[in-house]
Amino acid sequence: MDSPQENRPSSSTPGLDWARIAGSQPFKRLLAVKRMFIIPALSFFLLSFMSFVILVAYAPKLASMRVIGTVNLAYLSALFQFVLGWMIAGLYLMASEKFDRLTKDVLAQTDRGKIDAPRGAGE
Amino acid sequence: MTIALTVFLAFVASTLGITYWAAKRSRGASAYFAAGRRITAWQNGFAVAGDFMSAASFLGLIGLIALQGFDGIFYAVGGFVGFVAILLVVAEPLRNSGKYTMGDVLAYRLQPRPVRALAALSTLTIATLYMIAQMVGAGALVALLLAGSGIGYNTAVVGVGVLMTVYVVFGGMLATTWVQIIKAMLLLACTVVLTGLVLKHFHFHLLDFFGATSRIAYHQKGELVVKDFLEPGLHYRPPHGPLDLLSLSLIFAFGTAGLPHILVKFYTVPNARTARNSVVWAMVVIGSYYAMTTILGLGAAVLLGPDDIVAHSGTNMAGPRLAQLLGGDIFLGVVSAVAFATILAVVAGVMISASTSFAHDVWTNVIHHGVERSPRESVAVARIAAMAVGAAAVLIAVALGPGSNVLILATFGMAVAASANFPVLALSLHWRRFTTAGAIAGLTAGLAATLALIVAGPNVMGIDPPGAISRHLIQARPWFPLENVGIVSVPLGFLAAIAGSLVSREPGAEAKFDELVVRANTGLGAERASG
Numbered sequence: 001m002d003s004p005q006e007n008r009p010s011s012s013t014p015g016l017d018w019a020r021i022a023g024s025q026p027f028k029r030l031l032a033v034k035r036m037f038i039i040p041a042l043s044f045f046l047l048s049f050m051s052f053v054i055l056v057a058y059a060p061k062l063a064s065m066r067v068i069g070t071v072n073l074a075y076l077s078a079l080f081q082f083v084l085g086w087m088i089a090g091l092y093l094m095a096s097e098k099f100d101r102l103t104k105d106v107l108a109q110t111d112r113g114k115i116d117a118p119r120g121a122g123e
Numbered sequence: 124m125t126i127a128l129t130v131f132l133a134f135v136a137s138t139l140g141i142t143y144w145a146a147k148r149s150r151g152a153s154a155y156f157a158a159g160r161r162i163t164a165w166q167n168g169f170a171v172a173g174d175f176m177s178a179a180s181f182l183g184l185i186g187l188i189a190l191q192g193f194d195g196i197f198y199a200v201g202g203f204v205g206f207v208a209i210l211l212v213v214a215e216p217l218r219n220s221g222k223y224t225m226g227d228v229l230a231y232r233l234q235p236r237p238v239r240a241l242a243a244l245s246t247l248t249i250a251t252l253y254m255i256a257q258m259v260g261a262g263a264l265v266a267l268l269l270a271g272s273g274i275g276y277n278t279a280v281v282g283v284g285v286l287m288t289v290y291v292v293f294g295g296m297l298a299t300t301w302v303q304i305i306k307a308m309l310l311l312a313c314t315v316v317l318t319g320l321v322l323k324h325f326h327f328h329l330l331d332f333f334g335a336t337s338r339i340a341y342h343q344k345g346e347l348v349v350k351d352f353l354e355p356g357l358h359y360r361p362p363h364g365p366l367d368l369l370s371l372s373l374i375f376a377f378g379t380a381g382l383p384h385i386l387v388k389f390y391t392v393p394n395a396r397t398a399r400n401s402v403v404w405a406m407v408v409i410g411s412y413y414a415m416t417t418i419l420g421l422g423a424a425v426l427l428g429p430d431d432i433v434a435h436s437g438t439n440m441a442g443p444r445l446a447q448l449l450g451g452d453i454f455l456g457v458v459s460a461v462a463f464a465t466i467l468a469v470v471a472g473v474m475i476s477a478s479t480s481f482a483h484d485v486w487t488n489v490i491h492h493g494v495e496r497s498p499r500e501s502v503a504v505a506r507i508a509a510m511a512v513g514a515a516a517v518l519i520a521v522a523l524g525p526g527s528n529v530l531i532l533a534t535f536g537m538a539v540a541a542s543a544n545f546p547v548l549a550l551s552l553h554w555r556r557f558t559t560a561g562a563i564a565g566l567t568a569g570l571a572a573t574l575a576l577i578v579a580g581p582n583v584m585g586i587d588p589p590g591a592i593s594r595h596l597i598q599a600r601p602w603f604p605l606e607n608v609g610i611v612s613v614p615l616g617f618l619a620a621i622a623g624s625l626v627s628r629e630p631g632a633e634a635k636f637d638e639l640v641v642r643a644n645t646g647l648g649a650e651r652a653s654g
Binding site for chain 2: 071
């Protein structure tokens with residue numbers, strides 16, 4: 001069934017002091033901890049992918065260097081992108097345990113958070 | 124061929140059963156548009172994979188690798204890399220701060236009517252480009268699957284159109300999600316078996332297999348050449364090749380995170396945590412799938428040979444024909460049926476994202492100024508939109524006819540997503556100074572530049588020698604040298620969005636940034652699961 005919430009434009013949730021939450025210590029800490037993981041992880045992955053692209057686009061001789069049998073650097077670097085993506089996903093899952101704990105701290109601080117959280121969950 | 128038909132009809136029957144079940148369960152707008160937000164992590168992971176792995180990534184990709192070797196493998200890597208950005212920066216904030224569409228997130232801080240109208244325009248453009256690719260694939264497949272039965276391309280396209288319209292109109296997001304889950308499992312199973320058969324041919328000696336791929340003989344412009352298919356540069360050759368590859372990689376890195384039919388999947392789960400876990404599931408499924416397609420493409424190059432592939436029904440049929448060679452007619456039937464299922468599932472996903480965007484962004488928020496319509500009315504509008512979108516896609520696909528590689532066609536849609544959607548989505552979530560003018564400029568510039576450059580580029584413009592099989596739409600020298608437009612259009616989308624924001628000021632949008640950031644990161648006030 002539709003909760004009454006469904007019929008309200010989602011962009012207006014009055015009653016919460018968003019600026020106060022945004023400026024609070026627990027929230028600042030949550031953002032800082034998240035950024036500390038996300039920015040380096042994303043930059044590293046994009047850097048690795050772009051290095052792979054530049055290798056095969058601009059250094060085809062080097063990319064064609066055979067490493068194991070006839071398997072060359074280009075193919076191994078291609079497979080490495082998959083492995084690296086999975087590794088980052090695994091690390092992110094581990095790191096996100098901490099994000100979830102810090103999010104709880106933010107919600108605990110917000111009275112409305114306690115009231116809002118279970119609302120509609122079982123409908 | 125009766126086996127193929129049996130498998131295919133069994134799939135269609137079971138998906139129609141799912142649709143009936145979903146139609147009975149589905150009551151209200153959130154049930155129709157977001158499957159009640161009750162999909163679990165593994166289910167959504169497979170559904171995202173089923174939504175993303177299209178005719179392009181099966182039919183198109185294997186053929187491309189079989190003809191272009193490593194330059195085709197590049198697409199396999201590209202299909203995967205976008206999911207890292209989805210995992211780290213898109214899925215959770217999107218789930219926390221939106222309701223049904225990407226437009227929700229943009230409309231949060233900005234003036235809702237213009238940004239929703241443009242977001243819907245770019246969503247519908249991407250949906251159309253994607254759907255054309257799927258329809259062309261479906262038509263080519265049916266020509267192979269039902270060869271001799273008298274059912275041709277046009278009938279196949281209409282058939283796909285009717286089926287997907289039934290899924291979307293009656294079953295909504297719940298039916299679409301389950302069709303995608305089943306399809307992803309079937310496709311993965313098929314790929315595992317086919318990869319096993321290719322490697323079995325080489326007695327599971329990997330080095331023997333790659334040894335064979337290092338000396339593939341075929342004809343190029345009438346001359347017999349022998350090439351190592353793991354070497355880059357078979358297709359992307361100087362002078363423009365390297366830049367084209369760089370351009371393509373930009374589209375891949377950012378395009379996936381801007382695809383509307385992928386983004387809507389994160390509204391079907393109960394919370395951000397499930398959204399996150401579902402991306403990881405999707406990455407496991409999609410990554411292993413693409414890693415295996417490199418073996419399939421190279422296997423087709425070795426076992427069928429590029430000459431044979433070009434001679435027989437073109438690049439899109441290399442995978443099914445490899446299955447026929449290794450597993451006989453029965454396996455060809457199974458693989459073709461699964462490929463058809465793949466197309467149905469993707470088309471249904473694209474179609475529901477398009478009709479949701481029309482009902483929610485255009486009807487409710489642009490035409491009715493954001494006064495929420497009754498759930499009955501918005502679902503009815505979405506159903507009418509779905510029928511209209513389906514009819515339009517069928518007509519365009521019939522008009523275009525079976526032609527170019529479906530992977531190239533789908534890449535156009537992704538280029539629009541990378542150049543128009545991704546910049547405004549990322550800036551809206553992360554930049555306080557972002558304004559409505561910036562969003563309008565970014566969406567317009569990204570969309571217009573992508574489409575204009577594709578039309579002016581070598582995919583559409585070119586002078587064909589007399590008697591060529593596939594002809595360019597415009598017979599003239601291309602104005603833009605690159606096949607892939609990302610290197611110009613992606614930075615342009617970002618620059619326009621940033622410049623538009625800097626020349627305007629929107630205190631309201633800045634004031635609401637705190638609210639958006641808190642919501643996006645904590646899930647406060649996020650949409651809840653419902654029946």
